[in-house]
Amino acid sequence: MRKRKIKNYIGLSISTISAFIGLFFLLWIIVSLIEKGFHYVNWSVFTQNAVSPGEEGGGLKFAILGQLEVVGIASLLGIPTGILGGIYLSEYGKDSFLSNVIRNVSDAMTSIPSIIIGIFVYALVVVPMGGFSVLAGSIALALLMIPIVISSIDNMLRLVPNELREAAYALGAPKYIVIFKVVAKEAIVGIVSVILLAISRILGETAPLLFTSFNSNFESYKLNKPIATLTVTMYDYAMGPYDSWHHLAWAAAIILTFSVLLFNIASRLFSYWRFRR
Amino acid sequence: MKKKFVMIDFFLKHISMFFAYFVLLVIFGLFLVLYINSKDAINHFGFFSFITSNVWSPAFDKFGGLIALIGTFLTTVISAIIAIPIALGIAIFLVEICPNFLKTPIGIAIELLAAIPSVIYGFWGLFYLGPLIEKYVQPLFNATLAKLPIVGQYFYGYSSSVSLFTASVVLAIMIIPFTAALTRDALKITPDLLKESAYALGATKWETISKVMFRYSKGAIIGAVLISLGRAIGETMAVTFVIGNQDSLPTSLMSATTTVTATIANEFTEASSHLYLSSMYLLAFILFLLSFLLIIGSKMFFLRKVRD
Amino acid sequence: MKYICKIDGKQKIEVRNFNFYYGNKLALKDLNFCIKENTIVALIGPSGSGKTTLARCFNRMHDLYPNNRYEGEIFIDNTNILDPKIDLIELRDRVGMVFQKPTAFPMSIFENIAFGLKLKGIKNKTELKDKVEKALKDAALWDEVKDRLDKLATNLSGGQQQRLCIARAIAVDPEVLVFDESTASLDPISTSKIEDLMVELSKKLTIIAVTHNLQQAARVSEYTLFLLDGEAIEYDKTNIMFTNPKDKKTQDYIMGRFG
Numbered sequence: 028m029r030k031r032k033i034k035n036y037i038g039l040s041i042s043t044i045s046a047f048i049g050l051f052f053l054l055w056i057i058v059s060l061i062e063k064g065f066h067y068v069n070w071s072v073f074t075q076n077a078v079s080p081g082e083e084g085g086g087l088k089f090a091i092l093g094q095l096e097v098v099g100i101a102s103l104l105g106i107p108t109g110i111l112g113g114i115y116l117s118e119y120g121k122d123s124f125l126s127n128v129i130r131n132v133s134d135a136m137t138s139i140p141s142i143i144i145g146i147f148v149y150a151l152v153v154v155p156m157g158g159f160s161v162l163a164g165s166i167a168l169a170l171l172m173i174p175i176v177i178s179s180i181d182n183m184l185r186l187v188p189n190e191l192r193e194a195a196y197a198l199g200a201p202k203y204i205v206i207f208k209v210v211a212k213e214a215i216v217g218i219v220s221v222i223l224l225a226i227s228r229i230l231g232e233t234a235p236l237l238f239t240s241f242n243s244n245f246e247s248y249k250l251n252k253p254i255a256t257l258t259v260t261m262y263d264y265a266m267g268p269y270d271s272w273h274h275l276a277w278a279a280a281i282i283l284t285f286s287v288l289l290f291n292i293a294s295r296l297f298s299y300w301r302f303r304r
Numbered sequence: 305m306k307k308k309f310v311m312i313d314f315f316l317k318h319i320s321m322f323f324a325y326f327v328l329l330v331i332f333g334l335f336l337v338l339y340i341n342s343k344d345a346i347n348h349f350g351f352f353s354f355i356t357s358n359v360w361s362p363a364f365d366k367f368g369g370l371i372a373l374i375g376t377f378l379t380t381v382i383s384a385i386i387a388i389p390i391a392l393g394i395a396i397f398l399v400e401i402c403p404n405f406l407k408t409p410i411g412i413a414i415e416l417l418a419a420i421p422s423v424i425y426g427f428w429g430l431f432y433l434g435p436l437i438e439k440y441v442q443p444l445f446n447a448t449l450a451k452l453p454i455v456g457q458y459f460y461g462y463s464s465s466v467s468l469f470t471a472s473v474v475l476a477i478m479i480i481p482f483t484a485a486l487t488r489d490a491l492k493i494t495p496d497l498l499k500e501s502a503y504a505l506g507a508t509k510w511e512t513i514s515k516v517m518f519r520y521s522k523g524a525i526i527g528a529v530l531i532s533l534g535r536a537i538g539e540t541m542a543v544t545f546v547i548g549n550q551d552s553l554p555t556s557l558m559s560a561t562t563t564v565t566a567t568i569a570n571e572f573t574e575a576s577s578h579l580y581l582s583s584m585y586l587l588a589f590i591l592f593l594l595s596f597l598l599i600i601g602s603k604m605f606f607l608r609k610v611r612d
Numbered sequence: 613m614k615y616i617c618k619i620d621g622k623q624k625i626e627v628r629n630f631n632f633y634y635g636n637k638l639a640l641k642d643l644n645f646c647i648k649e650n651t652i653v654a655l656i657g658p659s660g661s662g663k664t665t666l667a668r669c670f671n672r673m674h675d676l677y678p679n680n681r682y683e684g685e686i687f688i689d690n691t692n693i694l695d696p697k698i699d700l701i702e703l704r705d706r707v708g709m710v711f712q713k714p715t716a717f718p719m720s721i722f723e724n725i726a727f728g729l730k731l732k733g734i735k736n737k738t739e740l741k742d743k744v745e746k747a748l749k750d751a752a753l754w755d756e757v758k759d760r761l762d763k764l765a766t767n768l769s770g771g772q773q774q775r776l777c778i779a780r781a782i783a784v785d786p787e788v789l790v791f792d793e794s795t796a797s798l799d800p801i802s803t804s805k806i807e808d809l810m811v812e813l814s815k816k817l818t819i820i821a822v823t824h825n826l827q828q829a830a831r832v833s834e835y836t837l838f839l840l841d842g843e844a845i846e847y848d849k850t851n852i853m854f855t856n857p858k859d860k861k862t863q864d865y866i867m868g869r870f871g
Contacts, residue, residue, distance in 0.1 A: 031511065036510075038514065042393040042396040042397050045390045046396075046398075049391065049481075050394070055432075060428065113324075119320065120324065128328070129325070133327045135599045138595065140595055142569060147338070196676060197704055197708065198708070200727075201310070206316070209718075227419060228419075231420070233422075234540040238572055265545065273431070277431075283421060283423075284420055291419045306701060
């Protein structure tokens with residue numbers, strides 16, 4: 028009996044210790060991020076553009092705006108696609124063989140390395156277009172978003188009780204009204220939560236942008252030209268030799284982390300609100 | 305009125321159907337694009353020779369995937385060895401040991417950490433962990449483990465904040481929250497009734513955990529581990545910052561080397577020859593196949609019921 | 613059962629040689645009966661007897677799901693509603709349904725009631741307001757909600773939500789209203805309110821009420837149809853069937869669950 032008690036004590040202690048080790052490292056990252064990041068974030072980071080390499084100062088304005096543009100367009104492409112696809116799975120395909128195949132494939136796609144998606148878009152968009160572009164970057168991010176949105180929307184709509192649909196049909200409603208005015212409305216809070224989560228997912232992506240929207244020193248927001256994004260800029264600056272670049276990279280790191288967590292937390296708030304209704 | 309209904313219904317059905325099938329289109333397209341663009345490298349080098357060749361020489365237009373593949377393999381394995389026990393520990397702690405009022409905050413904290421982009425982890429690794437490893441861990445290893453016969457040489461290294469080891473540790477730290485959250489969900493599916501029966505039979509807490517919960521959620525846990533491995537092998541940004549980006553086989557844990565993802569990230573846009581580019585497509589294709597295998601493996605084990 | 617239509621009044625619905633299949637399974641066998649206008653018919657029987665299945669034929673709810681098949685005819689006035697050429701949306705205008713659980717839509721009370729009206733194309737704001745008010749009054753809900761028509765309907769109590777569903781269904785002026793165990797999930801007070809409502813409504817509409825509550829059937833209905841394993845065992849005036857059932861199976865069921 029004593030031996031079992033000892034085993035119990037050891038086992039539980041090891042778990043607790045490893046938990047603290049894990050949590051410690053994670054806390055350390057957050058703390059160092061905040062400490063260094065805040066140190067280097069100031070007004071000029073947001074308002075100034077990059078300067079020539081080696082020069083002091085400069086800011087991330089272009090990179091930030093570029094990030095917003097690419098993510099924004101990706102969302103415009105990916106979210107409606109994902110929502111409509113999810114609607115198809117839940118309301119039309121239901122439990123058919125092919126729909127379940129799509130569900131599984133979609134789920135699998137959420138785990139595909141994002142750099143592969145980048146290469147895919149490179150081959151299909153960048154090469155034919157003859158160069159890097161905002162569009163290519165947005166398409167790459169959209170392709171990352173779509174499987175997440177499809178699965179989540181599908182799951183969310185399937186939770187809506189069937190009686191609600193039948194009651195709408197019983198009043199003479201056509202299918203599209205049942206879907207948009209009843210089912211989607213019932214699930215609207217969950218749908219918003221999904222959208223916010225999807226955005227938070229792609230906001231921090233770097234790899235798929237490396238060969239699609241690439242990077243740019245010239246301030247241009249044209250869809251068919253490359254653009255600077257916060258994530259890629261952060262990578263370039265961190266790997267570069269200049270201290271001023273490193274400082275900006277820290278600022279970028281904290282801005283990025285903050286934004287991603289903001290969307291993630293907002294998504295959770297909506298999700299929580301949903302359960303309280 | 306009725307005509308309008310019928311028309312709109314028709315459009316909605318077909319447009320939504322197109323977007324649903326789009327996913328299938330993408331995955332087939334992915335496979336095709338990668339395969340077609342790797343064909344030149346495959347034809348030139350031969351698939352199996354490519355995998356086993358440790359030559360990566362843009363100058364001579366001769367390429368082999370062994371270096372990158374070994375890098376990917378080693379970083380994944382080492383990070384898994386570090387991360388999985390810790391993640392399991394966190395999961396067990398959260399499910400069974402943690403006081404109730406802390407469960408939700410810590411649980412949420414873990415999930416938020418899993419949401420942090422990998423580029424941040426890599427970045428932190430470059431500026432914090434790397435220098436620390438160089439300053440403290442390397443001398444420590446040199447003084448102790450490196451002195452061991454036979455295996456000692458694998459621990460030897462100096463003056464490098466970037467290395468296989470640093471990259472593996474960063475990767476480990478990055479996948480811990482994700483793996484912990486998944487394993488916690490996996491453990492949670494054990495019905496309370498089952499746990500209570502174990503306690504009623506006089507089992508200690510640890511015995512309940514190891515003999516009942518693990519056995520019950522075995523499939524889900526293995527699935528979670530496989531998904532984490534899948535994430536680890538495909539990780540780019542967490543690794544590229546700190547792996548050293550040297551196209552040579554690692555001679556020790558402290559060597560600078562490369563992985564499939566790091567090679568692609570660094571050299572894709574600089575590929576000067578057609579064969580160079582094709583070789584990188586081939587690397588990507590191999591990576592695609594590997595992660596796909598892991599995903600399918602995890603699906604077979606991981607009953608999706610855990611997520612709902 | 614042989615074809616019987618001995619009702620003492622105008623006929624509204626006639627079911628003739630009716631069979632219903634779920635896939636290959638025969639769920640309703642050889643039904644022949646008719647329903648009088650502006651009255652309440654109770655459908656009773658044990659679980660699985662087919663009463664809900666039959667009820668959902670009157671507005672062709674089964675068409676929503678694959679592999680269902682109707683055989684025979686169901687006439688409402690002189691139209692066979694099982695004809696494939698029938699416009700389902702028009703049918704559901706004439707035949708309304710109230711479900712077992714309250715199904716208030718996630719919108720305001722006003723929007724819930726106006727839902728069916730807007731589908732019919734009624735856009736005039738005054739007309740909508742008037743019809744919504746009338747429907748709520750006819751459903752005995754107006755006084756309770758008149759000051760909060762723009763509030764979310766799902767915040768109402770279960771009994772109120774069910775009356776909301778009734779108001780919603782009658783807002784479009786159906787001729788037939790089907791209640792599918794609509795009081796099963798409610799407390800006795802709400803149940804009795806809805807039973808009173810059914811009686812009042814039956815002055816203007818034909819009501820078919822599926823119920824497993826024999827007391828309820830006895831309280832509200834004029835006629836009763838007893839189903840067992842998809843077959844019609846007996847169909848008669850309620851007071852006759854409950855005091856002097858002609859078929860032994862009817863007797864067993866009623867005596868077993870009643871008194």
